[in-house]
Amino acid sequence: MAETVSESVRLEREGDVALVVVDNPPVNALSWHVRQGLFDGITKATDDGAKAIVVICDGRTFIAGADISEFGGGAPQAVGLQEVQTAMEDAPVPVIAAIHGTALGGGLEVALCAHYRVAVASAKFGLPEVNLGLLPGAGGTQRLPRLVGVPKALEMMTSGRHISSGEALDGGLIDDLVDGDLGALREAAVSFANKAVAEELPLLRVRDRDDKVAEAKGDEQLFADFRAGIARKTRGFLAPEYNIQCIEAAANLPFEEGLKVEGKLFMELMTGPQSAAQRYAFFAERAANKIPDIAKDTPLLDIGKVGVLGAGTMGGGIAMNFVNVGIPVTIVERDQDALDRGLGVVRKNYERSRSTTAEQVEERMALITGSTDKSDFADCDMVIEAVFEDMELKKSIFRELDEICKPDALLASNTSALDINEIAAVTSRPESVIGMHFFSPANVMKLLENVRGDKSSDTVVATTMAIGKKIQKVSVMVGVCPGFVGNRMLFTRGAEAERMILEGATPAQVDTVLYEFGFPMGPFSMMDLAGLDIGWKEESSSSSTIREILCENGRRGQKNGRGYYTYDPDTRAATPDPEVVELIKDFAVGQGIEQREVSDQEVLERLLYPMVNEGAKILEEKIAIRGSDIDVVWVNGYGWPVYRGGPMHWADSVGLGEIVAKIEEYSASLGGRHWDLSPLLKALADSGGQLQTHTS
Ligand code: 3HC
Ligand code: NAI
Numbered sequence: 019m020a021e022t023v024s025e026s027v028r029l030e031r032e033g034d035v036a037l038v039v040v041d042n043p044p045v046n047a048l049s050w051h052v053r054q055g056l057f058d059g060i061t062k063a064t065d066d067g068a069k070a071i072v073v074i075c076d077g078r079t080f081i082a083g084a085d086i087s088e089f090g091g092g093a094p095q096a097v098g099l100q101e102v103q104t105a106m107e108d109a110p111v112p113v114i115a116a117i118h119g120t121a122l123g124g125g126l127e128v129a130l131c132a133h134y135r136v137a138v139a140s141a142k143f144g145l146p147e148v149n150l151g152l153l154p155g156a157g158g159t160q161r162l163p164r165l166v167g168v169p170k171a172l173e174m175m176t177s178g179r180h181i182s183s184g185e186a187l188d189g190g191l192i193d194d195l196v197d198g199d200l201g202a203l204r205e206a207a208v209s210f211a212n213k214a215v216a217e218e219l220p221l222l223r224v225r226d227r228d229d230k231v232a233e234a235k236g237d238e239q240l241f242a243d244f245r246a247g248i249a250r251k252t253r254g255f256l257a258p259e260y261n262i263q264c265i266e267a268a269a270n271l272p273f274e275e276g277l278k279v280e281g282k283l284f285m286e287l288m289t290g291p292q293s294a295a296q297r298y299a300f301f302a303e304r305a306a307n308k309i310p311d312i313a314k315d316t317p318l319l320d321i322g323k324v325g326v327l328g329a330g331t332m333g334g335g336i337a338m339n340f341v342n343v344g345i346p347v348t349i350v351e352r353d354q355d356a357l358d359r360g361l362g363v364v365r366k367n368y369e370r371s372r373s374t375t376a377e378q379v380e381e382r383m384a385l386i387t388g389s390t391d392k393s394d395f396a397d398c399d400m401v402i403e404a405v406f407e408d409m410e411l412k413k414s415i416f417r418e419l420d421e422i423c424k425p426d427a428l429l430a431s432n433t434s435a436l437d438i439n440e441i442a443a444v445t446s447r448p449e450s451v452i453g454m455h456f457f458s459p460a461n462v463m464k465l466l467e468n469v470r471g472d473k474s475s476d477t478v479v480a481t482t483m484a485i486g487k488k489i490q491k492v493s494v495m496v497g498v499c500p501g502f503v504g505n506r507m508l509f510t511r512g513a514e515a516e517r518m519i520l521e522g523a524t525p526a527q528v529d530t531v532l533y534e535f536g537f538p539m540g541p542f543s544m545m546d547l548a549g550l551d552i553g554w555k556e557e558s559s560s561s562s563t564i565r566e567i568l569c570e571n572g573r574r575g576q577k578n579g580r581g582y583y584t585y586d587p588d589t590r591a592a593t594p595d596p597e598v599v600e601l602i603k604d605f606a607v608g609q610g611i612e613q614r615e616v617s618d619q620e621v622l623e624r625l626l627y628p629m630v631n632e633g634a635k636i637l638e639e640k641i642a643i644r645g646s647d648i649d650v651v652w653v654n655g656y657g658w659p660v661y662r663g664g665p666m667h668w669a670d671s672v673g674l675g676e677i678v679a680k681i682e683e684y685s686a687s688l689g690g691r692h693w694d695l696s697p698l699l700k701a702l703a704d705s706g707g708q709l710q711t712h713t714s
Contacts, residue, residue, distance in 0.1 A: 021062075027055020029062060035211045036063035037204070040075040045082035048124045050096035052081070056128070057097045060105045060113070070112045070211035073132060074204060079119025080141070081128055086150065086297055089288065099124060099156045103131040107223050112214040116207035117141045117192070118200050120180060127156040130165070133221045136194040136210050138203050143186050146178035148257045150300060151293030151661060155284035159264035160276040161224040165190050168234035171265050172244050176258040190230075225273045234269040241266055254536045255661055256292050291671065295663035298710070299653055302646035302664070306494045307487070309479060310643065316480040319428055321345065321488075325398035327415065329360020329388075332432055333404035335460025338364060339489040341385045342461075348387045348394050357388045367461060393422050400428035400485070402454055409436055413444045420445040428478055430454040435501045438471040448473035452482050455502060457655045465655030466491035469502055492654045497641040504651045506636065507665070510628035510692040515541045517688070519564065520606040522613035523621055525582040526594035531621045536659025543592065546581035550574050567601055624688075627681055630669040633709065634696035640714040649710065666709040674703035 021029045026042035026049065038059035040046050056073070063071045075081060084099070106113045106128070115121075115132035120142045127145075129135050137143075145154045145162060153159055154175070163171035166189040174181065186192045196206040213219070234240055241262060252258040260283045267279040287293045322345070326337045329351045337347040351357035364386065368379040387394070395401050401423060403415055412431060419429050429451045431441055442451035453469025466486045470479055479495065486493030496503045515528050519542075529540025539547070550565055551574045559566045568581065575581035576590065583592035606613055633648045642648050649664020662668045669677055678700055685693035702709060 023059045023062065024051045024055030026051045027059050029059050031066075031068070032208050033212070034069035034215060035072060035208050036066065036068035036070070037072045037074055037208070038063065040073070040081060041077065043077050045079055045120075046075045046077060046125070047083060047085040047087075048081055048099060048128070049085040049088065052085075053099055053102050054096040056102045057105050060102075060109060064109060064111060068111060069215045070114065071109060072114050072116050072204075072207045072211055073106070073128070074116040074207060075118070076200075077119075080115075080117040080121045081125030082120050083123030083125050083146070084156075086300065089297060090294075099127070103128065103157060106131040107133075107225065109133075109221070112211060112219060112221060114207050114211050114214065116203050117143075118203050120144070122180070123147050123154060123158075124156050127154055127158040127161070130158065130161040130224050133223070134194075134210065134214065134219070135192040136196055136203070136207050137183050137186065137192050138196050138198065138200075139183050141183045141186075142180040143183075143191060144178060144180035145175050146180070148176055148255075148261055149178040149296065151255070151257045151290070151296035152287050153257060153261045153264055153280065153284055155280065155288070157225075157277060157280070159261065159280045160268045160273055162191075163231050163234075163265050163268045164224050164227045165230065167230040168240065168265060168269055169244075171268075172241075172262060175261040175265065176244075176248055176252065231269045236270065254659055256290065257287055257296075260287055292661040295661050295667055295671075298646070298663050298667055299649065299660050302650050302667075302710075303492050303654075305644065306492070306647050306650045307483060309483065309495050312476050312480050316476045318484050319399060319426060319477060319481040321399045321428070321481065321485050323348070323398050325350065325395040325401035325423075326404060327392070327395075327401060327419075328404040328406075329357055329364075330404065331458060332456060332460050333402075334360050334364045334367070335458070335462070336402055336404055336432065336456050337386060338367065338382075338461035339456075339491070341382045343489055344385070345488075346385045346387070348389060348398060350389045350392050350394060352390065354390055357390060361386065361388050392418055395419065395422050395427075396424065398423065398427060400430060400481075402430045402432055404432040404456075407433060407436065409440065412436065412441050416441050416451070417444050420447065426450070428452065428481055430482070432456055435505055437500075438469050438498050439473070442471045442473060449475040450478055452478050453498075453502070454482060454486075455504075463655060464490075464492045465504075465651060466493045467502055467504055467651055467655065468493055468495045470495055470497055472498070492650060494647045494650050495643065496647070496651075497639075499636070499639065499641050503633075503636055503642050503648055504655050506641075507629045507632045507648075507652070508656065510632045511625050512541055513690065513692060514624045514628055516564070518616055518621060518624060519602050520609065520611050520613075521616055522606075523616040524594060524599055525602075527616070527618070528621055528625070531618050532625060535622065535626075536662060538657045542582040546575040546583060546585075546592070548575065549577055550581050561605075564602055564605060567605060568598070571597075571601065573598070623680055624684065626665065626668075627677055627684070628692040629665050630677055630709070631681055631694075631696050631699060632692060633665050633669075634699035634702075637709070637712055637714050638696060638698040643714060645709045645712040663710070666712075670708045670710050674699065674707075674709065678703040 023029050028039050030037040042052050113132045115129035115135045117137035118141050121129050122144050145158050147154050183195055187195055196203050264280045267276040324340045325348045326333050327350050329349050337349050340347050368374050431453050438453040442448035452474045455467040457463035457465050468482045483493050525542035529543050532540040551569050554569045559570055561567050573580040576585055579585045584595045636642050645666040649666050652658035652664045653660045658664055681695050
């Protein structure tokens with residue numbers, strides 16, 4: 019018999035054992051009624067004379083964390099999480115957490131207040147708050163290290179990594195593993211509870227255990243080494259450092275004192291701009307999955323086999339994404355040499371990856387069939403074209419694919435800027451054609467910028483989004499325009515960067531401004547990395563751009579140790595080169611441009627404001643569905659620091675009025691289409707609206 023305790027929690031009984039069951043779809047987040055229900059359920063269970071209590075969840079997962087949508091206020095007042103935790107920890111009878119799915123954040127923190135934890139083998143555990151710019155604010159920073167030790171807690175909390183049940187059992191996080199599903203878990207948890215009663219197992223409170231944290235007490239070196247190890251990856255982020263400080267407190271201070279440190283640092287993060295941006299990014303990624311005019315129940319194509327055309331820089335990486343989730347791939351190249359080269363790179367990538375065992379390398383390579391004959395695409399459910407960026411070539415290929423492929427096969431192009439409608443038009447089935455713009459390296463970069471043609475069918479659009487999720491990409495659907503969302507905005511930034519070095523900013527200054535803003539690198543370092551001589555021919559070079567001049571002077575980029583920078587042959591460290599500054603200066607003088615000192619603030623504004631302006635134009639033209647989609651593109655594809663949300667979120671935080679005023683100023687003094695003010699941006703600035711919430 020079940021008794022309703024709150025709208026999302028009920029109390030059940032099996033003999034002496036009470037079960038407090040949470041049912042708050044989709045992920046059993048700790049909304050106010052869950053907290054209230056847990057508190058009342060536990061209190062009621064003991065009042066009713068239960069001899070043990072099991073906390074378990076319905077649906078797909080144990081509690082996946084605090085309800086992030088409640089952060090920032092608005093939810094009705096209810097009992098706090100800490101009161102729930104105290105009720106569990108201080109319960110007079112054993113409390114057992116029964117875990118399936120994912121016990122994350124506040125969910126794991128609840129489980130850490132049970133006296134025992136049992137889990138199914140497929141369960142995952144983590145404190146991912148760091149990825150929301152936060153730290154676990156419900157005692158997790160003090161309890162996790164007490165169970166798993168300081169080194170593991172440091173790693174888990176600064177990465178947000180989810181660990182498996184096996185790792186959790188080995189590390190001491192859980193007490194028992196159960197084979198089977200939710201039904202088996204319930205049974206095992208009740209029998210664990212009965213055993214705890216029969217054998218009078220102690221009511222273990224994690225807070226009272228000090229043995230594991232004692233090992234790190236006063237060990238400053240341990241923390242210093244850990245900080246140094248993650249410094250590069252976490253540059254610019256506040257939350258990883260704050261998580262470390264909490265674990266230091268767990269090692270060095272009594273539990274209650276540690277909790278105070280946690281509370282103070284948690285509040286600081288929660289009210290700061292970084293976490294606001296990261297929480298926004300979390301919901302933005304999920305919003306991007308929703309295409310308003312595509313019904314949820316749109317039939318999907320079954321993608322059991324994928325074809326990839328071209329095994330170059332992109333094709334090989336694209337193939338790896340599918341193979342990694344068990345989908346076989348046929349790769350076709352134009353000749354055997356190119357095919358062997360491409361497949362060799364794929365194999366090397368797998369062999370180099372620390373997460374792939376030798377056996378897995380062979381398994382994955384066995385899922386790839388190489389060929390030089392496009393007719394081998396005949397049994398593929400989708401084909402992704404990744405040949406050179408040449409419209410005529412792509413058109414001839416799509417004509418051939420139209421002949422070869424199954425009638426309902428999805429035909430995708432990985433073009434980075436070309437018109438998908440023009441490509442689709444050469445086929446007899448433009449409704450089957452779509453853009454799938456992967457980013458380099460395609461097996462690593464998370465973004466998938468999908469490009470919907472005018473005629474792409476609902477099924478093709480929905481299938482493209484679904485397959486993106488399957489291969490674990492962050493997918494965004496955009497419309498057709500030159501460069502789509504990402505590259506179109508990038509072009510405006512590049513144009514201003516080029517202009518500014520002629521006016522007197524140095525490449526190193528421009529790159530440093532972007533690096534300090536939080537990008538992994540600036541445009542000139544990026545060009546050096548890619549190679550300055552891409553598309554350059556000595557015979558036709560005419561000293562008409564800085565890039566040509568650098569190539570003419572033997573500066574090809576990182577590959578020959580000299581480009582915009584000079585590179586140390588051993589360490590590859592970049593040093594600004596006065597010769598480059600001189601070459602730029604001479605060229606500028608030749609163009610009649612007088613060089614001057616350009617301030618860092620001007621560099622920043624001229625790099626980023628045209629992007630904001632272009633983003634607004636993209637929204638005006640309905641190329642992006644919503645402002646936040648643009649941010650998802652920039653954070654996941656172009657290294658925009660997630661703690662600044664993305665260009666639209668950032669612009670809102672700077673103030674649209676201020677940006678509009680500056681754009682008008684620059685437009686008057688510099689000119690150029692990318693400075694023509696977007697009417698939408700102007701209207702939003704005037705009305706107090708926002709770019710990040712704008713929907714087109
Ligand atoms: N709060 C509110 N909503 C949440 C949520 C949360 N913690 N976690 C997920 N959701 C929502 C999503 O927005 C999405 O809603 P939608 O369907 O309307 O778009 C829905 O649940 C399903 O989420 P996903 O699409 O992400 O589903 P997946 O199955 O792919 O992933 C998951 C499930 C692994 C649980 C993933 O959602 C996730 O990682 N969630 C966040 C977990 C997290 O960060 N927890 C810590 C929260 S902070 C905290 O606990 C503070 C504490 O220390 C005090
Ligand atoms: P690439 O030059 O490395 O590879 C292209 C491959 O296609 C070559 O191996 C070539 O032999 C093969 N090929 C050419 N014509 C062919 C044909 N008729 N039949 C079979 N194979 C053929 O080029 P890359 O960089 O992989 O680019 C491919 C596409 O991806 C382009 O459209 C490009 O714009 C796009 N893209 C590239 C990105 C990058 O960073 N390199 C990023 C995103 C998209």
